[in-house]
Amino acid sequence: MIICIPEESEPSEKRIAISPENVAAFAKLGYAVRVEAGAGESANFPDSIYESAGATIVSDREEIWSQTDLLLKIDPPTMEEATMIREGATLISFAYPARNEDLLKVLGERKINFLGMDCVPRISRAQSMDALSSMANVAGYRAVVEAAHQFGRFFTGQITAAGKVPPAKILVIGAGVAGLAAIGAARNMGAVVRAFDTRPAVKDEVKSLGGEFLELDFEEDGAGSGGYAKVMSKEFIEAEMKLFAEQAEDVDVIITTAMIPGKKSPVLITEDMVKSMKSGSVIVDLAAEGGGNCELTEPGESKVVHGVNILGYTDLPSRLPTQSSRLYGNNLVKLVNLLGKADEFSINQEDDVIRGALVLDEGILSWPPPKVEVSQQPTDPKKESQPVSEEKEAGGFSIFSPGLMLALLSALLLTLGWKGDNEFLDQLTVLVLSCFVGYMVVWNVTPALHTPLMSVTNAISGIIIIGGLVFSTGPEPWADPKGILAGVAILFATINIFGGFFVSHRMLRMFRKK
Amino acid sequence: MTSGLVSAAYLIAGILFTLSISGLSKQESSKRGNFYGMLGMLIAIIAVFLQIQTSSDSPNLNIGYIAPLIICGSVIGLYFASSVAMTGMPSMVAIFNSLVGASATLVSFSSFFHNYQGTFGENDIIHKIEILLGIFIGSVTFSGSIIAFGKLRGSISGEPLLLPGRHLLNLALLIAIAFLGFIFLSNGFDEVQVLVLFTGLSLVIGIFLVLAIGGADMPVVVSLLNCYSGWASAAAGFMLKNDLLIITGALVGSSGAILTYIMCKAMNRKLSNVVFGGFGNSSGSSPSGGGEVVGTITEITAEEVAEDLKEAKEVMIVPGYGMAVAQAQHIIKDITETLRAKEVNVRFAIHPVAGRLPGHMNVLLADANVPYDIVFEMDEINDELPEVDVLLVVGANDIVNPSALEDSSSPIAGMPVIKAWNARSVVALKRSMASGYSGVENPLYFKDNTDMLFGDAKDTLSAVFAKLG
Numbered sequence: 001m002i003i004c005i006p007e008e009s010e011p012s013e014k015r016i017a018i019s020p021e022n023v024a025a026f027a028k029l030g031y032a033v034r035v036e037a038g039a040g041e042s043a044n045f046p047d048s049i050y051e052s053a054g055a056t057i058v059s060d061r062e063e064i065w066s067q068t069d070l071l072l073k074i075d076p077p078t079m080e081e082a083t084m085i086r087e088g089a090t091l092i093s094f095a096y097p098a099r100n101e102d103l104l105k106v107l108g109e110r111k112i113n114f115l116g117m118d119c120v121p122r123i124s125r126a127q128s129m130d131a132l133s134s135m136a137n138v139a140g141y142r143a144v145v146e147a148a149h150q151f152g153r154f155f156t157g158q159i160t161a162a163g164k165v166p167p168a169k170i171l172v173i174g175a176g177v178a179g180l181a182a183i184g185a186a187r188n189m190g191a192v193v194r195a196f197d198t199r200p201a202v203k204d205e206v207k208s209l210g211g212e213f214l215e216l217d218f219e220e221d222g223a224g225s226g227g228y229a230k231v232m233s234k235e236f237i238e239a240e241m242k243l244f245a246e247q248a249e250d251v252d253v254i255i256t257t258a259m260i261p262g263k264k265s266p267v268l269i270t271e272d273m274v275k276s277m278k279s280g281s282v283i284v285d286l287a288a289e290g291g292g293n294c295e296l297t298e299p300g301e302s303k304v305v306h307g308v309n310i311l312g313y314t315d316l317p318s319r320l321p322t323q324s325s326r327l328y329g330n331n332l333v334k335l336v337n338l339l340g341k342a343d344e345f346s347i348n349q350e351d352d353v354i355r356g357a358l359v360l361d362e363g364i365l366s367w368p369p370p371k372v373e374v375s376q377q378p379t380d381p382k383k384e385s386q387p388v389s390e391e392k393e394a395g396g397f398s399i400f401s402p403g404l405m406l407a408l409l410s411a412l413l414l415t416l417g418w419k420g421d422n423e424f425l426d427q428l429t430v431l432v433l434s435c436f437v438g439y440m441v442v443w444n445v446t447p448a449l450h451t452p453l454m455s456v457t458n459a460i461s462g463i464i465i466i467g468g469l470v471f472s473t474g475p476e477p478w479a480d481p482k483g484i485l486a487g488v489a490i491l492f493a494t495i496n497i498f499g500g501f502f503v504s505h506r507m508l509r510m511f512r513k514k
Numbered sequence: 515m516t517s518g519l520v521s522a523a524y525l526i527a528g529i530l531f532t533l534s535i536s537g538l539s540k541q542e543s544s545k546r547g548n549f550y551g552m553l554g555m556l557i558a559i560i561a562v563f564l565q566i567q568t569s570s571d572s573p574n575l576n577i578g579y580i581a582p583l584i585i586c587g588s589v590i591g592l593y594f595a596s597s598v599a600m601t602g603m604p605s606m607v608a609i610f611n612s613l614v615g616a617s618a619t620l621v622s623f624s625s626f627f628h629n630y631q632g633t634f635g636e637n638d639i640i641h642k643i644e645i646l647l648g649i650f651i652g653s654v655t656f657s658g659s660i661i662a663f664g665k666l667r668g669s670i671s672g673e674p675l676l677l678p679g680r681h682l683l684n685l686a687l688l689i690a691i692a693f694l695g696f697i698f699l700s701n702g703f704d705e706v707q708v709l710v711l712f713t714g715l716s717l718v719i720g721i722f723l724v725l726a727i728g729g730a731d732m733p734v735v736v737s738l739l740n741c742y743s744g745w746a747s748a749a750a751g752f753m754l755k756n757d758l759l760i761i762t763g764a765l766v767g768s769s770g771a772i773l774t775y776i777m778c779k780a781m782n783r784k785l786s787n788v789v790f791g792g793f794g795n796s797s798g799s800s801p802s803g804g805g806e807v808v809g810t811i812t813e814i815t816a817e818e819v820a821e822d823l824k825e826a827k828e829v830m831i832v833p834g835y836g837m838a839v840a841q842a843q844h845i846i847k848d849i850t851e852t853l854r855a856k857e858v859n860v861r862f863a864i865h866p867v868a869g870r871l872p873g874h875m876n877v878l879l880a881d882a883n884v885p886y887d888i889v890f891e892m893d894e895i896n897d898e899l900p901e902v903d904v905l906l907v908v909g910a911n912d913i914v915n916p917s918a919l920e921d922s923s924s925p926i927a928g929m930p931v932i933k934a935w936n937a938r939s940v941v942a943l944k945r946s947m948a949s950g951y952s953g954v955e956n957p958l959y960f961k962d963n964t965d966m967l968f969g970d971a972k973d974t975l976s977a978v979f980a981k982l983g
Contacts, residue, residue, distance in 0.1 A: 127962055128962050334810075337810060338810070423755065424640060424752075427751070427752055427755065427757065427760055430757050430760050430761060430764075431748060431751075431752075431760050431763075431764050432764075434528075434760065434761045434763075434764030434765060434768075435764045435767070435768050437532055437764075437765070438532075438535070438764055438765040438766075438767070438768030438769060439768045439772065441532055441535045441536045441765070442535060442765075442768055442769045442772045442773075443772060444536060444539040445535065445536075445538045445539055446538070446539060446540060446541070447776070447864075447866060447872070447873060447876075447891050448541070448864070448873055448876040448886060448889060448891070449538045449539075449541065449544055449873060449876070450773060450776075450871075450872035450873030450876075451603055451607075451871050451872065451873040451874055451876065451877045452538060452544065452548075452873070452877070453535065453538050453769060453773070453872075453873070454607045454736070454737075454740055454769075454770075454773070454871065454872065454873075455603070455606070455607060455610070456534060456535065456538065456547070456548060456551055457535070457740060457744070457765070457766040457769045457770070458607060458610035458611065458614070458740070458743075459551060459555070459610075460531050460534065460551055460554070460555065460762050460765070460766065461610075461614040461743050461744065461747055461762065461763075461766050462555070462614070463527075463531075463555065463558060463747065463758060463759060463762045464614060464617040464618055464621060464746075464747050464750055464759065465559065465617075466558065466559075466562045466754070466756055466758065466759060467617070467618075467621030467624070467625070467750050467753075467754055467756075467759070468580075468617065468620075468621060468624075469559075469562055469563070469566065469575065469580065470562070470566065470754060471621070471624040471625070471628055472575060472576055472579055472580050473566060473572055473573045473574060473575055473576060474573040474574075474576060475573070475576065476576075477576050477579050478579060480627070481623075481627050482623075482624045482627035482628050483576075483579070483624075485620040485621075485623050485624045485627070486620065486621065486624045487579065487580070487583055488616075488620050489616075489617040489620040489621050489624070490580055490583045490584065490587065491583045491586060491587045492587070492613040492614075492616050492617045492620075493587070493613070493614075493617050494583065494584050494586075494587025494588050494591060495587045495588075495590050495591040495594075495613055496591065496610050496613050496614060496617075497555055497587075497588075497591065498587065498588040498591030498592050498595070499590070499591030499592065499594050499595040499606075499610065500591070500595075500610055501548060501551060501552050501555070502591065502592055502595035502596065503594075503595035503596075503598060503603075503606060504548050504551075505545070505548055506595065506596070507600070507603075507877055507880070507881075508541075508544045508545045508548055509545065510600075510877070510880040510881050510883075511541045511544070511876075511880045511886045512880070512883070512885055512886065513541075513885050513886065513887050514854075514885035514887055514888060
């Protein structure tokens with residue numbers, strides 16, 4: 001099977017679908033990889049690297065599109081490209097099926113299998129193929145870099161000979177993948193980061209990255225399905241807007257990431273709020289593609305309004321092409337892996353992930369997928385694993401139930417006392433007390449020294465030599481069975497004493513500090 | 515006067531033995547502890563020597579007889595102790611246990627011959643019970659330890675030998691042993707023959723018990739036999755009316771019992787389950803039960819592992835028995851040193867039942883010169899795992915299996931495990947995808963943050979080390 005990687009035709013698109021590292025992974029699955037000449041140039045992957053990784057470089061654009069079994073791409077193909085693709089081939093790229101009806105029609109006529117990277121269901125098993133998340137991650141990082149580029153001051157606070165520099169204050173709205181990436185990046189640059197999200201569940205994640213989680217005096221959980229937040233009530237939104245208005249006066253940079261799939265992005269930053277911001281402040285609107293979270297955002301552009309830089313770039317992942325291509329390529333490897341090796345390649349619709357991603361099945365529209373399969377799992381992905389109940393905690397000696405043991409022991413001792421064998425009782429006293437001492441002492445032994453503990457106890461068990469000595473008396477002990485057996489016991493016990501102590505010594509000497 | 519002195523000397527020896535064990539509570543004091551043990555032994559032997567020599571009603575010790583035996587025993591003991599490799603410690607401990615068992619049996623016989631003048635007196639019933647106990651515990655310890663030794667050395671298959679109806683067989687043996695004991699106690703039979711038969715059956719039951727136990731349960735078995743060897747000494751102490759033997763036996767016995775308890779706890783199994791039921795045998799369901807594992811495994815190359823390690827700040831290594839088999843501890847130490855020189859915080863996490871002996875991994879790592887203060891116990895380290903950038907699982911399986919905590923239908927459910935999956939990334943070194951001793955599939959390998967590095971641990975780690983440079 002042949003995998004072809006065409007050059008992205010959009011001029012502003014700097015990414016390529018796979019990185020050179022992925023070539024080997026595909027080769028391992030049995031695929032032959034062909035890359036269009038110059039396709040990786042703008043992502044800093046020259047043709048030569050692909051070649052040395054085992055790919056074939058093809059300079060004819062026609063050939064790439066027409067002689068392929070599996071076509072890997074980032075953006076959906078253009079109309080022109082769609083007519084070039086070989087009939088019956090499989091195409092994997094972003095699909096955006098809701099707004100690309102015409103394209104799907106053209107591809108459908110050519111009986112294409114089309115898997116949309118943006119349609120991969122957001123369930124935990126498919127996380128490694130979730131290109132939306134990996135791109136959002138890049139976008140979040142890049143948003144901070146763009147903001148820092150526009151912002152006229154340091155992000156970090158410093159005390160220098162020339163005076164004190166306060167740290168920049170950044171507000172991140174929406175702590176999804178992009179938001180969290182932005183929080184992490186901004187924190188690493190030394191800024192003070194605040195974050196807001198309608199889902200209280202992300203609070204811990206925000207905190208673990210070093211951000212401060214802003215809360216409303218209002219109880220409503222915004223967790224929706226598929227990893228997105230749901231639309232909130234009117235009262236909630238009012239409280240939320242009040243918070244943003246307060247924050248806007250205080251912070252230097254606002255990064256907004258609130259997107260609702262397939263809908264217009266909610267307006268969270270009004271013109272009045274922009275006016276209240278300090279001159280030189282920056283707003284990066286990651287939701288620009290859906291119209292923007294800021295009233296003044298112009299998608300794809302950067303502009304200055306009321307002294308505030310408003311960045312509405314929609315191509316942030318493409319502005320970090322090397323990183324984005326690597327991550328996207330890794331997502332593709334995982335998805336192709338699911339489709340099988342080259343000789344057993346199949347689009348198995350039983351698989352929820354594949355079924356969810358499948359937009360065209362041999363040209364027939366199969367999007368959106370049946371609801372049950374996709375939305376059931378994400379609501380509670382951990383449901384199948386029930387926590388282990390406490391009852392299973394066992395590990396004791398059930399036959400040694402304390403009450404029974406104590407009763408038996410007392411009865412036995414009383415019988416013995418009644419019989420009046422004092423000597424035996426004395427010995428028993430020694431035994432019982434020694435057991436208690438042993439119990440206390442042994443529990444204190446550090447687990448790291450359990451092996452030496454065994455060898456030391458082996459050595460002191462050699463005290464049985466006393467038994468041997470007692471019976472090795474008289475002029476000719478070797479002539480009588482008692483003496484012979486005692487002699488063997490002495491031999492064995494000595495081996496234990498010397499061997500046990502010496503090997504313990506050897507071991508204990510090995511334990512050293514750094 | 516001498517008898518008072520001897521008692522005092524015994525007491526001192528007993529105290530020194532106790533101190534020798536309490537010295538093991540910390541690495542710093544452990545060497546001193548071992549020294550106390552030696553001193554105690556010396557004092558005890560001198561005391562018993564004096565006791566016999568000064569006693570008026572028994573003949574003197576035959577020095578010409580015992581000196582060569584002691585010299586011979588010390589040479590053999592020192593030879594084996596100095597030549598044994600640390601990977602061989604489990605079998606060494608097993609053989610020591612067996613020697614104690616044998617000695618206790620032999621001494622019991624000696625004691626029997628000493629008092630046996632054709633017949634016993636009526637009042638010697640307690641003494642006879644003590645002899646029987648000494649022989650029974652001693653023989654079971656002896657034969658069981660020999661089998662354990664064979665299994666640990668690999669000369670006997672590590673697979674549990676599960677004879678059909680073995681519980682009935684064991685029960686029948688026990689009844690026969692009890693019956694012989696009863697005959698021995700009642701007069702009028704050839705007591706020597708009865709006693710020999712009694713010993714023979716005790717030996718057989720020891721063999722059966724240990725044959726039915728699989729390789730990875732050996733930590734429990736060796737601890738248990740260690741415990742028995744203590745009770746054998748204590749029984750001999752009762753027989754000889756010697757308090758020091760009783761004290762020592764009790765110390766050793768409780769030590770073995772506690773170790774056994776810790777091992778059972780660490781596997782979340784009852785002692786009876788380890789001794790009487792092999793895995794997959796008791797549950798009735800198929801051993802692979804425990805839920806289907808979803809997901810795919812990802813492989814990683816040694817080169818990539820080296821890259822990950824170089825970029826990491828916190829590295830954790832979880833060794834298992836596979837590390838000992840592959841003899842990978844030395845290369846692990848090289849990797850550890852290289853990384854530590856690069857300011858990477860490398861630490862080790864040890865599960866109580868990793869290896870074939872309690873504390874086995876600690877000794878192997880110490881042998882490879884890994885400092886003990888970067889080696890931690892499971893409970894000390896489990897909460898810190900989310901901070902770990904790269905976690906290497908070297909030849910361990912069941913002890914890092916998440917289904918022990920997540921899947922109540924799993925055969926190993928409830929077993930405390932090292933929560934390796936909490937680390938940011940996990941690399942599992944394994945020879946193949948075969949499941950662990952318990953036969954349970956390990957979902958850890960299918961997690962997104964886990965990569966597999968297949969091959970012999972020593973070879974793959976050497977490759978990693980070469981790329982670290």
